[in-house]
Amino acid sequence: MPVNIYKRSYIVLNPEDKGCSFEGKEVSGYLKLEFRGNRGRVTAALQNLNPDYSYNLKLLKSNGDVVVVDFGALKVDDKGRGGGEWTFDLEDVKGSGLKWEEFSVILVEAHDGEKFLVPLVSQMNKKSSNWKSAYRKYLIKRESEESETHKEETVEEKKVEVSPAPETVYEKIEAEEDALKENLEEYSKKEENKEEADYIKYLKEYVNNIVNFLxxxxxxxxxxxxxxxxxxxxxxxxxxxxxxxxxxxxxxxxxxxxxxxxxxxxxxxxxxxxxxxxxxxxxxxxxxxxxxxxxxxxxxxxxxxxxxxxxxxxxxxxxxxxxx
Missing domain, CATH: 3.30.200 (Phosphorylase Kinase; domain 1)
Structure with a gap:
């Protein structure tokens, strides 16, 4: 895609698995895709998601070796409205080594610590194989790997003996916690200012692209x-x-x-x-x-x-x- 060409499109997400809707309403949503040169941006807008679940937006390559790329967590408020925004490289999506065109499915994954559901999905490549079967195999493999890792960590913990901390250590911990709290508050303010500055920068760039090239x-x-x-x-x-x-x-x-x-x-x-x-x-x-x-x-x-x-x-x- 030429460097100066800006392109925007929308993807409608279709309901898939039931079980994590807000007040019995049907989940729905869409994704806004923006491309310019090798840069991509995806923005999610979702409705009627149960806020008791955690949600992530993921890309799936279901043909051949299954590859799953996690864009990150979706924020869902107490009214079931969810959203998120991420940028990525079209030639190497989130460090996967794969191009955007190689992925066939984009989905929303829901989990509550025990089970995984896919409440919303869009099949971008209609010629792809059975994505749901491929995704189930991926989840089973991941669950098996996590179980083995947990067993190894449990064995290592049993080998370590922990001695009770003396009173002076507890006083030191409290002081460090107070200092950490202050640092976190300062860091949070800096992050908010940075996000605002990034948004303004993105907004100016977006407006300039529209005015200059369209x-x-x-x-x-x-x-x-x-x-x-x-x-x-x-x-x-x-x-x-x-x-x-x-x-x-x-x-x-x-x-x-x-x-x-x-x-x-x-x-x-x-x-x-x-x-x-x-x-x-x-x-x-x-x-x-x-x-x-x-x-x-x-x-x-x-x-x-x-x-x-x-x-x-x-x-x-x-x-x-x-x-x-």
Whole structure:
């Protein structure tokens, strides 16, 4: 992929194993993929996950020798909403020695200390072999290896005799704990500042990529005040739907306030992305006043530029349940 080409796509995750949903609701989610040169970024947005479980996002190569790459843990709040973001090298994904194209499945793994489930999955390569069978074999092998390691550690522990610590040692431990606590607090503040600086740097780079390398357009007959739009071609859909919009909205001071995504679609429930669960809750027609089920328009999602969270600054426009 040429260095200056930026590409974005979405992967819808499909429900797989049952057993770790939030309040009996069906789990759902999607992944946003961003590529530029050899760099990749994956952002996860998930719904209705039981927060009592731990979750990880993983890549699976199921053909030939099974390879599993763990992107890392997904954070899930007390309402079942989960997410995470990771960067990687397209030519060597997370040090695996494999290219992105060599992986066939991306999945969410759930575990509670005893059992493993796959509540969400997407099969990226439809020609791949039975991924679930391959993944089960991988889990069985891993469990066997961990069991052997635990046995070896237990034997070593029995060989070591521990003497009770004298009173002076306990006083020293308490002092070290206090110092460690102070260091951790200072480190935590530095990490928060670093994350904020990294986010601002990424945001500037992202905006520059859009403005410098993509086509600015005016998709609406009557534009929303203060909005500027750029078109991103995807190569995944047919005709006039083979793209999406990226928009920027600035505040009174000229600072970036919202990043807006526009997915082409009709004003129907079937065309609303993820039934509005991921923030696409506003529909705007291309031609002002044309709001029929076959009139072209865009479903819009707003992102708060400062927090990175979904925002709803415009009143939602739910589609009619019954179409004429």
């Amino acid at each position: 086509e600015e357009v005016q998709p609406f007959e009557k534009n929303l005040e203060g909005y500027r739009w750029w078109k991103v071609k995807t190569g995944y859909r047919e005709g006039s739907f083979d793209h999406y919009l990226v928009g920027f909205v600035k505040d009174e001071k000229g600072d970036l306030k919202y990043i807006v995504y526009g997915m082409p679609g009709f004003f129907t429930l079937s065309d609303q992305p993820f039934a509005g669960m991921t923030g696409f809750v506003v529909w705007k027609p291309v031609r002002e006043g044309f709001r029929g089920p076959r009139d072209e328009g865009y479903w819009l999602m707003h992102i708060d530029a400062k927090t990175g969270q979904i925002a709803v600054p415009i009143e939602p426009t739910p589609p009619p349940i019954i179409q004429n």
